[in-house]
Amino acid sequence: MHKLIAAVAAGLAVAATPLAAQAQISDNVVKLGVLTDMSSLYADATGKGSLAAVEMAVADYGGKVAGVPIQVVSADHQNKPDVGVNIARNWYDNEKVDAILDVPTSSVALPISALTREKNKINLNSGGGSSDITGPACSPNTVHWTYDTYALSNVAGKAMVKRGEDTWFFVTADYAFGMALERDAANVVKESGGKVLGDVRHPLNSSDFSSFLLQAQASKAKVVALANAGGDTTNALKQAAEFGITQGGQKMIALLMEITDVHSLGIKATQGLIITDAFYWDTNDETRAFSKRFNDKVGHMPTMIQAGLYSATMHYLKAIEAIKSDEAPKVMEQMRKTPVNDFFAKNGKIRIDGRMVHDMYLFEVKKPEESKGEWDLYKLIATVPGDEAFRPLDKGGCPLVKGN
Structure with missing residues (x-):
C-alpha cells in the first residue's frame, strides 16, 4: 500500500510539473x-x-x-x-x-x-x-x-560638420518626431562648431514642399536637413531636385531615410545622399x-x-x-x-x-555605375559604436537613472 501511494504521488508530481511551469504564463x-x-x-x-x-x-x-x-x-x-x-x-x-x-x-x-x-x-x-x-x-x-533622433543626428551631424558643411537649415515635420529630430540635430551641429541659420515646419504627410524648400534655398545654408521621414522625405527630395537645390551647391541630408525610400526614388535621384541607419541587408x-x-x-x-x-x-x-x-x-x-x-x-x-x-552606420548612396543590383544601394562610410552613437545615459533626463 505504501509503495502504491508513493507511486501515485510521484505520478501526480510529474503530471503537475508542466502545469506548474505554465501557470506563470497569463x-x-x-x-x-x-x-x-x-x-x-x-x-x-x-x-x-x-x-x-x-x-x-x-x-x-x-x-x-x-x-x-x-x-x-x-x-x-x-x-x-x-x-x-x-x-x-x-x-x-x-x-x-x-x-x-x-x-x-x-x-x-x-x-x-x-x-x-x-x-x-x-x-x-x-x-x-x-x-x-x-x-x-x-x-x-x-x-x-x-x-532614435539622437543617434540619427549624432552620427550624420558630426560627420558633415567635420568635413566643412557647417551651416544648416531645417525642413521639419511639425509633430513630436520632427521636433525631436531637429532639436537633437541642431544641438550636434552647434556642439561641433556649426551654425543653424533657420528652420521651417511643415504638416505631417505634406504633398507640396515648394514654399518650405524656397526658404531653405534662400537661407544659403550649406546643408538643407530634412527632419522628417517616409513619404514626407521622398516628396521633399523629389521637389528639391526640381528646384535644383543640390545643383546650386547646397547639400541635402535626409536625417531619417529608409532603404525603401531610396529604392522608391531611385539611385539616380538619391546618389551621394548621406544616411544614418541601424541595419543594411548586405x-x-x-x-x-x-x-x-x-x-x-x-x-x-x-x-x-x-x-x-x-x-x-x-x-x-x-x-x-x-x-x-x-x-x-x-x-x-x-x-x-x-x-x-x-x-x-x-x-x-x-x-x-x-x-x-x-x-549604428553611416552610409552614402552609391552612384548608378557603382551599383551591381536592384538593392545594391549603399556604401559604408563609418561604423559608429553604440556607446558613441546613442545619447549618454546620464544626459537624457530619464527619471529612472540615478541623479536625474
Whole structure:
C-alpha cells in the first residue's frame, strides 16, 4: 500500500510539473500586438513588413514559448494618437495582449509607452523615433530597440560638420518626431562648431514642399536637413531636385531615410545622399540570409525598423522561455541582463532607460555605375559604436537613472 501511494504521488508530481511551469504564463498564451502604419506615409518602412517580421520571428521560434502558443494580432493606428491609444487600451484590457510592438510616429509612440506602464505590460518600440522615449518620458516597461533622433543626428551631424558643411537649415515635420529630430540635430551641429541659420515646419504627410524648400534655398545654408521621414522625405527630395537645390551647391541630408525610400526614388535621384541607419541587408552573411527570406515573403528588403522588430521579438520570447513567465517586470529584468547577439546587433545591451544600445552606420548612396543590383544601394562610410552613437545615459533626463 505504501509503495502504491508513493507511486501515485510521484505520478501526480510529474503530471503537475508542466502545469506548474505554465501557470506563470497569463491566460496560457503569449499575445503580441503589432501596432503600426498600414496605410499612410510610413507604411513601406513599417506596416505589413513590420507584421511579417514579427510573424517570421514567431514561426522561427516554433510558434510556442514556455509550452504555450504565441498569437499575433495587428492594427493600423493611422498616425493618430487617439486611435492608437484606443486600440492599445482595448488590446490590454479586453484582448489580453502582453506586448505591443513597432508603433511608428512618435506622437502615437509616447502615449502608448505611458499606457503600457499604467497597464504593467511591455512595449517593444522599433518604429517611433523621438529620443524622449528614453529621456523625460522613459518607462521601465518600454524598450526603444532600433534607432532614435539622437543617434540619427549624432552620427550624420558630426560627420558633415567635420568635413566643412557647417551651416544648416531645417525642413521639419511639425509633430513630436520632427521636433525631436531637429532639436537633437541642431544641438550636434552647434556642439561641433556649426551654425543653424533657420528652420521651417511643415504638416505631417505634406504633398507640396515648394514654399518650405524656397526658404531653405534662400537661407544659403550649406546643408538643407530634412527632419522628417517616409513619404514626407521622398516628396521633399523629389521637389528639391526640381528646384535644383543640390545643383546650386547646397547639400541635402535626409536625417531619417529608409532603404525603401531610396529604392522608391531611385539611385539616380538619391546618389551621394548621406544616411544614418541601424541595419543594411548586405552587411554580412547573416544579414543577407535574413533579408533574402524577408524579401521572398514581403517583396522588398527589410528596413531597419522591420529587421529590428524581428530581433526584439526573438529577445522577448527568449526572456519568457528563460524565466517561464510573461510577467512584465520579470521579463524586462531578464531582457536587460541578457546581451543581444543576432544578425541585427552584436553585444547589444538594454539600459535602465529602455535604450537598446548597438552599433549604428553611416552610409552614402552609391552612384548608378557603382551599383551591381536592384538593392545594391549603399556604401559604408563609418561604423559608429553604440556607446558613441546613442545619447549618454546620464544626459537624457530619464527619471529612472540615478541623479536625474
